[in-house]
Amino acid sequence: MKAFTKKEEQILLAIYHLGNEAYLISIREKIKKYTGKYYSVGTIYAPLNRLHVYGYLTASVEKPDASSGGKPIKYYRLTKRGYAALEAIRKQNELMWKGFKSPVFED
Amino acid sequence: MEGIQISRVRRLGRFMKKDHIKLPWLAFWLLRHVLPRQDFIFLNGSFEDIYENLVHTEGRFKARIWIWREILKSLPGFLSAALYWRMMMFRNDFIMTLRNIRKHSLHSIINIAGLSLGMAVCLLIFLWVQNEFGYDRFHGNRNEIAQVYSEKQYSSGSSQIFMGSYFPLAKVLKSECPEVIDAVRYEFATGLSLRRGEKQFMNDIVGLADPAFFDVFSFLFIKGNPKTALEENYSVVLTENMAKKYFGSEDPIGKTLTLNNELDIQVTGVIENVPSQSSLQFDCIAPYLLRFAPDFKEPEHWGGNPLETYILLHKNIDHVELEKKITSIVEKHAQWETAKVTFHLHPLQKKHMYSPQGGGIIHSLVIFSAVALFVLFIACINFMNLSTAKAATRAKEVGVRKVVGARKTDLVRQFIGESLMLSLITLVIAIVLLAVFLPAFNELLSKQLSLRLLFKPVVALGFLGIALFTGALAGIYPALYLSAFQPRRILRGLIKPGVKSSMRKSLVVVQFSLSIIMIISTVVVFRQMGFVMSTDLGFNRENLVVLRMSQRTQGQFEPFRNDLLNHPQVVSLTRSLQGPWHIGSTVSAVDWDGKAPDESVNMHWDYVGYDYFKTFDMEIIEGRAFSKEFPTDQKEAYIVNEEAVKLIGMDSPIGNRLSVFRNEGKIIGVVKNFNFQPLYHQIKPFVFMLRPDTGSLAFVRIRPENISGTLEHIRNIFTKFEPDSLWDPMFFNEILTRYIYTSEQQTGKISGYFTILAVLISCLGLFGLAAFIAERRTKEIGIRKVVGASMKDVVFMLSKEFTKWVLLSNVIAWPVAYFVAQKFLQKYAFRTNIGPEIYVLSGLAALGIALLTVSYQALKAARANPADSLRYE
DSSP states (O other): OOOOOOOHHHHHHHHHHHGGGOOOHHHHHHHHHSSSSOOOOHHHHHHHHHHHEEEHHEEEEEEEOOGGGGGOOEEEEEHHHHHHHHHHHHHHHHHHTTTOOOOOOOO | HHHHHHHHHHHHHHHHOOOOOOOOOHHHHHHHSSSHHHHHHHHHHHHHHHHHHHHHHHHHHHHHHHHHHHHHHHHHHHHHHHHHHHHHHHHHHHHHHHHHHHHTTTHHHHHHHHHHHHHHHHHHHHHHHHHHTTTTTTTTTTTTTTEEEEEEEOTSSSSEEEEBOTTTTHHHHHOOOTTTTEEEEEEEOOOOOOETEEESSSSOOOEEOTTHHHHOOOOOOSSOOTTTTSSSEEEEEEEHHHHHHHHSSSSTTOOOEEETTTTTEEEEEEOOOOOOTOOOOEEEEGGGGGGGGTTTTTOOOOOSSOOOOEEEEOOOOHHHHHHHHHHHHHHHHOOOHHHHHHHEEEHHHHHTTOOOOOOOOHHHHHHHHHHHHHHHHHHHHHHHHHHHHHHHHHHHHHHHHHTTTOHHHHHHHHHHHHHHHHHHHHHHHHHHHHHHHHHHHHHHTTOOOOOOGSSHHHHHHHHHHHHHHHHHHHHHHHHHHTTTTTTTHHTTTTTTTOOOOHHHHHHHHHHHHHHHHHHHHHHHHHHHHHHHHOOOOOOOOOEHHHHHHHHHHHHHHHHHHHHHEEEEEETEEEEESTTTTOOOOEEEEETTTTOTTTTOOEEEEEEETTHHHHHOOOOOOEEEEOOOOOHHHHHOOOOOEEHHHHHHHOOOTOOOOEETTTTEEEEEEEEEOOOOOHHHHHHHHOOEEOOOTSSSSEEEEEOSSSHHHHHHHHHHHHHHHHHHHHOOEEHHHHIIIISSHHHHHHHHHEEEEEHHHHHHHHHHHHHHHHHHHHHHHHHHHHHHHHHTHHHHHHHHHHHHHHHHHHHHHHHHHHHHHHHHHHHHHHHOOOOOOOHHHHHHHHHHHHHHHHHHHHHHHHHHHHHSSSHHHOOOO
């Protein structure tokens, strides 16, 4: 399993939390809600695209209707591989965070 | 007021109806070109959404700023996404290429060997062409300089072009043509000696030029003043090398050199060495007037002389108009009696490439560029054929790629990319080959091309261009062919691609046609050369030694002659002004009884010494040769050739009056026609005059026995008379090959080498194809052998197809080769007979070579044990 970057991790998690409503703009908003960081469209797009091509995500295109203002939207969903990746990331993180305790600073 | 309101309403109306706002067009365009096609539409939608919201909430202006910030911030991400996938594809393609090269090693070696040879040839020719086009570029006025030359029309309707000019022409042009800024005469004099004290060198090229020479041409001065360097009559400007040769590290300015042991001239300037890419080549320049030392009285007559006149024009002058003007101005001054003379301009930029007399190096360049491209094309055909032949092995790859979504264009790009990569690898090998070829080529053309030229951007780009062109040329057909497979049929094994291909057959035929054309053309060139060197010129050119005498020996010709004759093997000796390999000087002032007053004629002439006809073995068919028994021969005797007799139109010319150069005399003999010019020209009227005291050429007829001994004798005598001169004797035939038929020699040799390469590359391809076909028919051959075919049958069966192809090539090649041969021979007035046997033999040679190539594979296949081959696949 390849190592994921922080951004990829954030995207995968955002998609997980968004469920059926994950598309580029909503992913960006979600990440902002979690981290306070407002990525540009391009910064999200590149890793998102890569994750999709490597098979962690599937994409489906919603036919344009009135709610989307007449524009097609590409929705992303996690695949089995995507879930496995998140699982692996969590395990790695737990391993790394295990026993973490901030010492008490006296100042 | 009203107008503004209406427009606002309209805009609002449109806004309401459409209900969404488009991105600014530039932003739209940018996204569209940066993003992959499949994602553009979604991203554009997202951007539009945001933009629309912003327009509603924040206003158009803020929205616009926002969208640009967003896009600019996104660009790195978009670009990295796009590049990332490009790089992945490139890596994949690259690995595929290397794998393919390794997997089909025989084919790869054939391809790479053929392509690199073909490319090396092209690079070589490119270097050469590039070099030839670079001549005379260093002159600041290069576009405004032209040489003035003249054309004489005779009443017979023929005309002749003279590059040699007239003494007063430059002065007249400068004073009477406002278009002309400056006009200078230039002449390069050979055979002059320069001396400084004890230091004397022969063979320096002394250029004679008017003082304005350095205003017109840009030769850079290291020392001295270009404006005044040639003002003083007894002055000279040296090149750096000359200055070093005579003065070492001393400052040469103001020092004295002695010209021809009689004139002291002072060095007034030193210029940089003349670039090799200059049409004017000299070691030093002296004032033109030095020619008329010591009284410096210039001749005013309008007779042709071996000097050149160059003019510097104002910008944008119409040459045709000026030519007419010059013609009429000169007509006024010269008062030509009979012949009509028109003047023409030859721009300096064209001087090196074209000759007004026809020909010029441009023809060789065109021919060899074409031939080099042929060789390259033959190599490309190998690549095409072997790639398509091997299609079966790649068809599955194509099928799979297509099934997983590759479009045809993706595959075309992949295959072209492969061949481009291969051609870049080949370029490296070709440059190595070039380094190997270059010295021999330089020697052949007496050029100094070097690989250092690669650092010139033009050359580097040219090389790269040739490599990419090769890659594209070789790759385009296989790419289209391979990418057109239908995956459904391939993957189910319904078709086996690459087995039969009429395209491949025709390409092999093209290959061999080109090779055969080249073989025949080369043979024709060599045949004509052989003819030129062996045909009867009207005199005996074997065992004829030519010596060049300096002024000193010319004055002591009689003792020199007697000393030389004092050897049993020296038959006879004579001298003349010009050598009968190329006598160009003509005389129009000819008169005889019964000549029509308005008839303008033209005779070639030469001053010769006693024994001329004996030494040359020329046949006097009427009258007698010049003889010491008739002292009047020196003044009033003429010997003409048969052509001249025809011109004069007399039945018995002997004893008739003839005046040449307004000197009255009689015809005392008629010599049989002989070739005094290269065989391009018909034999023309000729008149000999006796001048036993002039002429720097000595001709020695020796016996064919013990030539080296005789030469030793001549050398001893020569060095006794000429201690300072270089001993450089030449046989008559040597002069012909070295100086007269140089371009034929070069053409012959270069086309010989190129032909060998073309045949070699064609055979490489054939070898690969034969291997492929033998492999494909392994099973068939096995079965045939089992049921009783002999080895001979199998070899015959395999060779039959190739034989058919090569025979077809012959049929195509012969008419083309015939045309090429006629074109080549056309310039010769005397030419060899090219019979059909040459075509047939060349064709048979090609067939033989082809069969030899194929037979290796055929024998290998035929000898295989059927038990093995039937288990194959």
